[in-house]
Amino acid sequence: MAEALPPQPLAALVDRLGHRFSEPGPMVLALTHRSWCAENPGEASNERLEFLGDAVLGLVVTDHIFTSHPEMTEGSLAKLRAAVVSAPTLSAVAAELGVGDALRLGKGEDASGGREKASILADAMEAIIGAVYVDGGLEPARRLVLELFGERITSEAAGPGGPGGADHKTQLQELAARRFDEVPAYELRDEGPDHAKRFFATVRLGDEVIGEGEGRSKKLAEQAAAGAALDHLTAPTVATAAVPAPVAPAGSPDTLPMNATNESEQGHA
Numbered sequence: 015m016a017e018a019l020p021p022q023p024l025a026a027l028v029d030r031l032g033h034r035f036s037e038p039g040p041m042v043l044a045l046t047h048r049s050w051c052a053e054n055p056g057e058a059s060n061e062r063l064e065f066l067g068d069a070v071l072g073l074v075v076t077d078h079i080f081t082s083h084p085e086m087t088e089g090s091l092a093k094l095r096a097a098v099v100s101a102p103t104l105s106a107v108a109a110e111l112g113v114g115d116a117l118r119l120g121k122g123e124d125a126s127g128g129r130e131k132a133s134i135l136a137d138a139m140e141a142i143i144g145a146v147y148v149d150g151g152l153e154p155a156r157r158l159v160l161e162l163f164g165e166r167i168t169s170e171a172a173g174p175g176g177p178g179g180a181d182h183k184t185q186l187q188e189l190a191a192r193r194f195d196e197v198p199a200y201e202l203r204d205e206g207p208d209h210a211k212r213f214f215a216t217v218r219l220g221d222e223v224i225g226e227g228e229g230r231s232k233k234l235a236e237q238a239a240a241g242a243a244l245d246h247l248t249a250p251t252v253a254t255a256a257v258p259a260p261v262a263p264a265g266s267p268d269t270l271p272m273n274a275t276n277e278s279e280q281g282h283a
Contacts, residue, residue: 200217200236
């Protein structure tokens with residue numbers, strides 16, 4: 015008889031997903047690796063759910079970026095989608111969620127570090143999306159995908175070489191060097207457990223805080239802080255503050271006291 019999935023990792027993972035399953039079957043299946051099935055005949059693996067989840071993920075991300083970025087060409091949209099639904103991104107999201115702790119692995123795979131293998135985590139993440147779709151339909155699956163991948167979509171769209179153009183950190187560095195002859199400095203802190211950590215970044219020019227941001231990773235937090243700093247520095251009140259007021263030529267009417275101007279006008283009356 016197959017060993018049951020440890021209830022604590024499974025329950026903790028479901029809580030982090032934020033989806034209430036009507037019954038545990040789809041989620042248990044999503045976490046069942048083929049190595050488990052090899053040691054437990056009659057058990058099904060997560061490969062079919064992985065196939066389904068891959069399609070659901072692609073649909074949700076494609077719909078979201080198509081709607082959110084009307085300025086992008088078909089080629090740019092394809093590039094952005096490929097970056098977001100890539101195996102490295104999927105495995106990173108799975109690691110942040112703590113998927114590895116809840117996997118059903120064969121003894122050999124478990125002993126060889128299977129809970130940290132990027133390929134296993136990426137496949138399980140797609141299977142989990144498929145499980146949410148099977149249990150609740152498209153809308154719960156859409157909410158889950160956008161919750162887990164939304165910040166990454168934004169970052170990839172604006173990241174280095176991304177379809178959205180140069181990244182915020184590079185733009186800020188260039189602007190700070192050009193206008194202030196300084197380099198921005200970033201400070202980071204984090205909160206929360208490893209599987210759900212949030213990072214908070216502050217960016218300064220000299221002693222002045224010019225932007226703050228947060229995200230699921232250090233990179234995303236710093237990008238958000240740099241974006242806020244750019245908004246601050248390019249706002250009309252800031253952008254014009256360093257521009258000196260035009261000086262009228264000496265002796266022009268604009269430099270004369272009001273009563274002198276009036277007296278001159280009266281003398282010609």
